[in-house]
Amino acid sequence: MASRKAASKYQVTGLIINVGYSPSLRQISSIVTQLRKDVPEFAALVSKDVRASLLGKGADDILVPINPRKSKSIAEAWGAVHALMAHELVTDCEPAVQVPSEQEPPLPATLKSGGSNHDAPGSEKQEWSVDLVHARSAWSQFSVSGKGVKVGHPDTGYTRHPEILDSRLLVAEGYNFEEDSADPLDPLKGSGTGHGAATASVIMANSTNSPRVFGVAPAVKLVPLRVSDSVVHFNFSNVAQALYRARDRKCHLVSMSLGGPWAGRSLGRAVDTVIADGLILLAAAGNKWPWVVYPALFDNVVAVAACGPGFKPWRSSAAGPAVDITAPGDSVWRAMTNKKGAEKYPVKRSSGTSYAVATTAGVCALWLEHHGVAELQARYGGRLAAVFLSLLKASVTEVPGWDASAYGPGVLNATKLLETSLPALGAASRKTGMATPANAQGIQAIDRLQKYFPELTLQQLAKATTAILGDRAKGRGQAKVKNQAPSRPTLMDEVEFYVATDAGVRAAFLAAGGKGKTRAGLKSATSQPAKALEALASEPLRQLIKA
Incomplete structure (x- = not known):
């Protein structure tokens, strides 16, 4: 049976246990020890000397790694989750599950954002995508370039591609959550080879120095956060940790060119926490998927679908009422990194909602610079993400015959966004709605x-x-x-x-x-x-x- 064979694709890497408060390291040790004593299903998966830790500073979610020698099956992991939920120390619990990128599950489609075999007519010029969203006119009209804005960038990591290798690439502030090391360098393995550099280039490449990629915010700073070898996510524990890291490194927005069909409540809590601290989160709607994926599916994350030249929706973009806006994603010029071959760092076109959200993140940086990050955060606090989303949707390019139920109210328009006055009070902050059932x-x-x-x-x-x-x-x-x-x-x-x-x-x-x-x-x-x-x-x- 297909489902029996599919069971082996799941690799349980840990359990995420919510205790309702942010415990100290000593308390974490005591909690895990007590749970091992009281819950046999938990003890069967976790070593006595396990190094458990919070997902982030101030978080109340504890990531408990599974002993690889004890890990048996996804069914046993869920059995441990059910047993832990009955314990008085536990408020919520979920498994952290990895699906190796080379063994991605046989779902209806894939979220890969690799190169396209077909370049859309009208995409021949490198600057077409920034022109479609009126970014270049915003640069000149409002004298903005993303200066003073810092972007958190969870992805496959950075490469040494000339389009992004700049003092504005803040490698020292990043982290490698996949290998648990300081350097988030992309090892160029798995299905997402070079993806982090590609999406980073759409956000930050400086066309005045290298006119091959037109980054939407050519003066922005970017913090690379390596979270996976693939843009398809089933274990969001790395992404949740990256969100807390982005907040702690004083990032102003987070661009997530990644997604997955399922996300535990711990990711929702991380999203709520960093948004309450004044960050704006944006994510890809997904490629070739029958529904908008997480984290874009969360109400308070900007969900971005993709279009091509002429405002034509990209045929492989996920769509639906959860989409907030559409931006260029079909045949966008980006930095490409090859592991082998004579040309290691070319610039070519590629398609995916990954590039649509990167474009929108760049425009978000222009908006933050225009109004002043400190002023916006002081004025709106934890409502800033909701204010930005409200203005973003109200300032789109309206397209005749546009399907707003599938692709949001229209296409991203940087100039109209920056022209729109700030509200006196602003929209209410939205929550993920992912409370314990x-x-x-x-x-x-x-x-x-x-x-x-x-x-x-x-x-x-x-x-x-x-x-x-x-x-x-x-x-x-x-x-x-x-x-x-x-x-x-x-x-x-x-x-x-x-x-x-x-x-x-x-x-x-x-x-x-x-x-x-x-x-x-x-x-x-x-x-x-x-x-x-x-x-x-x-x-x-x-x-x-x-x-």
């Missing part, structure tokens, strides 16, 4: 899954959920099973995880909802929907399915 059953369960099934109506999804999880998923009461304890709230966390990350499970829900198409390798999964999930599930979830 109150229950795992009822209509709330269906609502949590709906974003993953744009093909299904709510009624069809209710039908599928009932077929796979039983009547309790529709709120008809819990089926009573002898000697079975009530299902834990985190069971729906586990269901959501597999729906988002395993093609067989998602196909089973589609089939059970009346929209699935049986394909080779998924036949048994779709003909017996519950089996697709049961093959991966932890013991508590397996009991729920069988009930």
Whole structure:
């Protein structure tokens, strides 16, 4: 069965435990020791001498690494999560799961932002993308270039490409969370080779020195934060740590040309925390994905879709009501780094929402410089991100026939944004809405899954959920099973995880909802929907399915 084979793709690297306050190192040690004593499922995965740490300064999430020699399966990790959630020391818990970039799961599509085989007509000039968003006119009209603004940049790291190798590239302030080292240099491995340098060039390249890439904010400073070898993320613990690092290094905005179909609540808490401290976060909507991915899917993160020359939406851009704005992403000129070959540092065109969000981040830097970072933060505080998003959406280039329900109200326009007056009070700060779930059953369960099934109506999804999880998923009461304890709230966390990350499970829900198409390798999964999930599930979830 496809889902059984898929189980081996998950590599559990740790558990993220929320305790509701920010503990000291001594307290962290005591907490882990007590949990190992009280929770056998946890002790089976974690060594006695484990080096647990906070995700960031002031965070209340503890990252506990899994002993590679003890790690067994994704089901056992979720079993430990469920058991930990019953402990009085634990407020929330989730697994940190890595999917190796060379073994990316067989989802409906991929988030890769690699080079395009087709360059869009009208993209021949290197400056087309900055002209489409009126960045060059903003430079001259408002005398802005991003000076005095610092961008946090979680990605694959930096390379020594001439387009970004500048004193404004603040390597010493960055960090390598992937290898846990000080230097965030991209080792050029995995599916995201050179991606960090490529997206950085779109933000910061100085066209006056090197006219091959027109960076939107050619005087901005950038802090490289290496978080992965791929732009496809299933373990957001590195990204969460990078957000805290960006805040601690006094970054003013964070540009995230990355994403994934599932994110735990710890990422949401990190997002809320740094935004409350006055940062603006922007992220890619995703490539070829049936829904907008995390972290762009969070309400308080600017979600950016992609278009090409002539304001034509890029055919591979993720779309939907979660998109806030669209920016150039089809055939954008960027710095390319080759591991081998005669030409190591060329400049070529590439496509992806990665470049759309980098372009928007550059415009954000121009806006911050124009009004003054200190003045904006003093005036709006934790509402600054909401104020920026409100003005951003109100100052777009409106395109005839534009589908606002899929691509936001229009296309990014730097000049109109800088012309727009600041509000007296500004928009209210938005939260991620990723609080600990109150229950795992009822209509709330269906609502949590709906974003993953744009093909299904709510009624069809209710039908599928009932077929796979039983009547309790529709709120008809819990089926009573002898000697079975009530299902834990985190069971729906586990269901959501597999729906988002395993093609067989998602196909089973589609089939059970009346929209699935049986394909080779998924036949048994779709003909017996519950089996697709049961093959991966932890013991508590397996009991729920069988009930």
